[in-house]
Amino acid sequence: MNVIISNLTSKKPIYHRAGCFYEKRIKYGNRLMISKAFAESKGMCACQYCCGFKGEIRTRTDEMKSWEETYNLSIMYKYNSLYILTDMGCWRIFYKQDIGKYILYHKNYYDRNLEKNDAIMGKYHRQRDVKETESLERLMSYISKHDKAKAVIMDDYKKLPQTTKAQKKYYRQAKNRAHRSAVRRVDYLFSLLESNDPGLKQMAFC
Ligand SMILES: [Zn+2]
Secondary structure: OEEEEEOOOOOOOEEEOOOOOOHHHOOHHHEEEEEHHHHHHOOOEEOOOOOHHHHHHHHOHHHHHHHHHHHOOEEEEEOOEEEEEOOOOEEEEEEEOOOOEEEEEEEOOOOOOOOHHHHOOOOEEEOOOOOOEOOHHHHHHHHHHHHHHHHHHHHHHHHOOOOOHHHHHHHHHHHHHHHHHHHHHHHHHHHHHHHHOOHHHHHOOO
C-alpha cells in the first residue's frame, strides 16, 4: 500500500492513507507518495486519524457506498467490525491487528426479516475458503458471488455455472450438499414413520 507524506516536514513526517482529511490539506507540490513499508522502515509514524481499521473506514466511505450499490449489499461498522448484509446472509469482517489483514466470518443463521441491528447478532463461523487479506474489495466481491450462488442453489443447484475450475468445484460441493440434505430428509421421514409404528422397523432389512 502507498501512503502520503509532506516533504516539508523537517523531522520524521507522519504518513497518511490516501483520502485522509489531513492528507488533503497537504499542498499538491509538497506531497510525496511512498510505500507504507518504506515509511515504516524509516521510523515514520502513522496518522492517528487514518491509521488502522477505523482509519480505513473513515477514508473509504465513498468506496463503501459504491460497493453497496455495485454488489447490492449493506455495510455497517459496529463493535469494531464491518457487518455486511445481503438478501441471503450476514457477514462479519474483522481486522486482525497483529497481521494487518482482514478475516471473513459468516453468520450461522440469518433472518433477513429482523432489523439490521438484531440481524447481525448471534454466532458466526470463519469462512475457511477465504484467506486473510488486506483487500476489502476482494471480500466484498467474494460475498456478492457467494450469496448470488446461494440464491441459485436454493432454486436449483443444477443452474450453477460450471465454466471455471472454481465454479466446477463449487458445483460439486453444492451437489454433495443437496445429496446429503436429501438423505437427511429420507432419514427423518423414516424415523417419523417408525415412531408412529414401531413394527415398521422390524420390516426394514436393508
Ligand atoms: Zn491521516
